[in-house]
Each structure stands twice: as structure tokens, then as C-alpha cells.
Amino acid sequence: MNFTLKDQDATSARLVVSVQEADYTTLVEKTLKNIRQKANIPGFRPGMVPMGLIKKQYGTAVKAEEINKLLQTKIFEYIRENNIDILGEPLPDEEQQSTLDLVNGKDFDFEFRIALAPKFDATLTKADNIVYSKIEPTEEMIDGQAKAYAQRCGEYKQMESYESGDMLKGALVENVEGGIDVKEAVMMPSYMKNDEQKALFEGKKVGDTITFNPNIAFDGHAAELASLFMIEKDKAAEVKSDFNFTIKEITRFVASEINQTVFDAAYGKDTVKSEEEFRAKIKEEIASRFAVESDYKLLLDTRSYLMNRIGKLEYSESILKELMLANKEDKDATIDDETFQKSLNELTWHLIKEQLVKNAGIKIEEADILEAAKDATRAQFAQYGMGNVPDELLENYALELVKQGKSKEMLVNRAIDVKLIGAIKEAATLNEESISVEEFNKKIAEND
Numbered sequence: 470m471n472f473t474l475k476d477q478d479a480t481s482a483r484l485v486v487s488v489q490e491a492d493y494t495t496l497v498e499k500t501l502k503n504i505r506q507k508a509n510i511p512g513f514r515p516g517m518v519p520m521g522l523i524k525k526q527y528g529t530a531v532k533a534e535e536i537n538k539l540l541q542t543k544i545f546e547y548i549r550e551n552n553i554d555i556l557g558e559p560l561p562d563e564e565q566q567s568t569l570d571l572v573n574g575k576d577f578d579f580e581f582r583i584a585l586a587p588k589f590d591a592t593l594t595k596a597d598n599i600v601y602s603k604i605e606p607t608e609e610m611i612d613g614q615a616k617a618y619a620q621r622c623g624e625y626k627q628m629e630s631y632e633s634g635d636m637l638k639g640a641l642v643e644n645v646e647g648g649i650d651v652k653e654a655v656m657m658p659s660y661m662k663n664d665e666q667k668a669l670f671e672g673k674k675v676g677d678t679i680t681f682n683p684n685i686a687f688d689g690h691a692a693e694l695a696s697l698f699m700i701e702k703d704k705a706a707e708v709k710s711d712f713n714f715t716i717k718e719i720t721r722f723v724a725s726e727i728n729q730t731v732f733d734a735a736y737g738k739d740t741v742k743s744e745e746e747f748r749a750k751i752k753e754e755i756a757s758r759f760a761v762e763s764d765y766k767l768l769l770d771t772r773s774y775l776m777n778r779i780g781k782l783e784y785s786e787s788i789l790k791e792l793m794l795a796n797k798e799d800k801d802a803t804i805d806d807e808t809f810q811k812s813l814n815e816l817t818w819h820l821i822k823e824q825l826v827k828n829a830g831i832k833i834e835e836a837d838i839l840e841a842a843k844d845a846t847r848a849q850f851a852q853y854g855m856g857n858v859p860d861e862l863l864e865n866y867a868l869e870l871v872k873q874g875k876s877k878e879m880l881v882n883r884a885i886d887v888k889l890i891g892a893i894k895e896a897a898t899l900n901e902e903s904i905s906v907e908e909f910n911k912k913i914a915e916n917d
Contacts (some may be wrong), residue, residue: 829892
């Protein structure tokens with residue numbers, strides 16, 4: 470089997486693969502023998518069908534299949550061994566190959582069109598200046614997180630007068646003879662849709678009776694009315710009357726004072742022992758979350774910086790379009806120019822990123838994937854205010870995440886990004902800027 474590159478330029482080439490009879494004969498004979506052993510043809514015992522009959526019936530199809538498998542294997546071996554950077558897969562020249570006589574021919578030349586990867590240099594040095602946007606936690610952010618931790622350690626208390634957000638328990642009676650009568654009705658007026666009805670409850674005390682219209686108050690929402698009346702939804706929607714509600718109990722959720730109980734719940738027993746340490750720990754926690762965001766933006770800014778520095782790369786657009794269309798399920802599909810140009814931009818960044826990873830010698834091992842899974846799990850717990858997750862629990866969740874096929878691919882990419890960001894910080898000069906969350910989010914939106 471011989472390989473020849475011809476018509477080569479900066480973006481494409483034609484690969485001619487010469488296949489001789491000796492390259493595939495043994496493979497074809499082996500496959501035909503296997504078919505003969507299993508063939509079930511009337512008039513012949515299994516394994517006793519004449520080889521001539523097997524060749525006549527299956528020979529051409531087997532020949533084509535074995536040559537195709539041989540081409541797939543050997544072409545990629547040739548490309549790898551000769552360090553030819555291609556994009557996608559070689560495209561067979563169907564017009565040329567349609568002229569081949571697989572029935573009678575013995576030696577064949579197969580031609581393929583290949584898209585060559587463009588040459589460029591994405592090396593980063595200290596001469597490359599890239600902005601690093603750092604978000605400083607504000608006192609308002611620290612206050613908000615402290616209140617959130619205190620809220621989680623709060624408790625329900627009985628009150629004498631109603632305020633918005635309180636839960637009421639009492640007797641609910643419809644103002645019609647034989648109407649609905651709920652002895653232990655429960656509701657939260659703050660959930661009412663009608664402001665006038667909601668205002669009727671402000672400042673009321675235990676023992677007070679309020680006349681209101683639930684249908685108006687809850688804007689006819691059948692599910693809420695059914696829950697209040699303790700009847701089925703279709704019947705609840707028909708109730709339009711006024712009701713009297715006599716308050717028996719007012720319950721309010723009251724946040725905890727900032728104390729050792731809150732400190733321990735947030736960060737573990739005795740890790741923090743004063744409000745000053747508590748606020749410092751919160752600031753550190755917020756800064757850590759922001760650091761992840763800043764690193765992500767650094768990757769986006771590095772992308773923009775290098776794509777601008779390298780400039781527009783040349784591609785064999787005709788071959789790339791064919792490759793994109795070949796991967797679509799709808800064979801009659803087309804690709805508009807805007808979509809194609811976006812694909813080229815993504816391809817350019819993919820190639821740049823590959824070179825950066827190679828230059829930095831980045832390798833991903835199982836330990837890196839597990840660490841990425843821990844980071845993802847830690848962030849997920851943090852969304853629910855659980856910042857002090859035991860290491861054993863964290864690792865168990867992370868291990869389960871790694872076992873999931875799609876998740877593992879995502880974790881590998883995340884692990885690559887983490888190491889790549891570290892490499893960018895080492896290689897380039899970072900121009901640090903302190904900005905607000907609002908400014909940061911605006912810049913992220915501009916990158917999208």
C-alpha cells in the first residue's frame with residue numbers, strides 16, 4: 470500500500486492511496502472462510518458449501534468491505550506517523566472512486582480530499598499583557614451572607630400581631646348559610662395576589678376577625694383556594710363569597726442572632742469564635758467564589774487576545790462545509806454563512822487551545838478529574854448554603870459524578886481548563902483590575 474500527497478497548498482491536499490491485491494487478499498479469504506462455515510444454503514450441509522459459490526455470492530461485498538476497513542486503519546496510521554495536521558476526516562473523492570471496478574479490478578487508487586490545519590504560533594510570554602478582572606467582596610455582600618447564615622439558624626415563634634410574611638392559623642367561615650367552615654385554616658396573606666385584600670390583615674392581632682374574599686385575594690387560583698378550604702379544586706374555583714377569618718395563632722420565622730450557633734452551623738464547631746472572624750471567613754468564601762469567576766473570564770480574555778493577535782486563519786472552507794454537512798442527520802440541510810463563520814471561530818479557538826495545552830505539557834489524570842468533580846460538587850452545595858460539607862461526603866458525591874459518562878467528559882474539560890488557566894497565569898503578564906460585580910457581569914455578557 471502506497472501513499473502520495475498531491476495538489477498540496479496551505480489549506481488542503483489530495484491523498485492518493487494505492488492498494489494492491491496483496492494488501493487485501495488474505496483478509497478477504499479469511500472472511501469468506503468464516504462465511505462458509507456459517508452459511509446456510511439449501512442443498513449443502515453447514516461448512517460444506519463450495520467456496521466458488523461463496524465467492525460468487527459474497528465475494529464483491531466482502532472485498533469492498535475489507536478494502537474499506539484497511540483504508541480506514543492505514544490512512545490514519547499514515548497521517549499520524551507523518552505528523553500531518555488535518556481537520557476532520559479525509560473526504561473520499563466519490564466521482565473518482567465511482568469509476569473503480571471492484572468486481573474485476575485487482576489494484577486500485579483511492580483519492581481523498583483533506584483539510585489541513587493552519588499554521589500559527591499561540592505561544593504566550595511575559596510580553597503578552599492580558600487583563601485579570603478581580604471582584605472585591607463588598608460590605609453589603611458580607612452583610613447579606615451573614616444574614617443568610619443567621620436565617621438558616623432561625624426558628625418559628627408565636628406573635629401577638631401580624632406582619633407580612635407571618636403564617637396565620639384560625640377559623641375560616643363562609644358568610645352564607647351552610648357554607649364552608651374550616652376550624653383550623655392555615656394561610657399566609659403575603660401570598661395573596663390582591664393588595665387591597667392583603668392589607669386587611671396588616672396589624673391584626675390574635676383574636677381579631679377579618680372579613681375578606683378569598684377568591685379575589687388569591688385571584689381565583691384554584692389550587693390555593695382548594696388548600697385553604699380543604700376541598701377539591703373544581704369546587705373551590707366556584708366559591709366567590711366573603712369569609713370571616715378569626716385569628717387563633719400568628720407564627721413568624723425569626724432569624725437567629727449572630728452568635729456561636731451561627732458560626733458553628735456555617736463553618737464547623739469552633740472554627741470561628743467571633744463576629745470579626747465570622748465576617749473575615751465570609752469575605753474569604755465570597756472571594757474564593759469570585760476567583761473562579763475571574764479565572765473563567767481570564768480564559769475568555771485570553772481567547773479574544775490570542776485570536777486578535779494571530780488574526781484570521783486560512784481554511785479550506787469547501788471541505789469544512791462538506792464535513793459539517795456530512796455530520797448532519799438531514800442530508801438535505803444547508804449551512805448559512807453566519808453559522809459557518811461562527812463554526813470557524815470556534816474551530817480557531819479549539820486549535821489555539823490545543824496548542825496552549827500542548828505547549829504547557831498539560832496531562833489529565835484520574836486525580837485531576839476527581840478534583841474537578843469535588844469542585845463542581847462543592848459549588849453545588851454552596852448554592853444551597855452548605856459551605857461546610859464533610860470531606861467524606863464531598864468525595865462520595867464526587868465519585869458518583871465521575872462514574873457518569875457525560876459528566877466525566879465535562880469534568881475532563883474542566884480539569885483541562887483549570888490547568889490551562891494556571892499555565893496562562895505563569896506564562897503571560899496579568900494586568901489586574903478591581904471591578905464591581907455589575908461591571909464584571911457586563912463584561913461577561915459582552916464576551917457572549
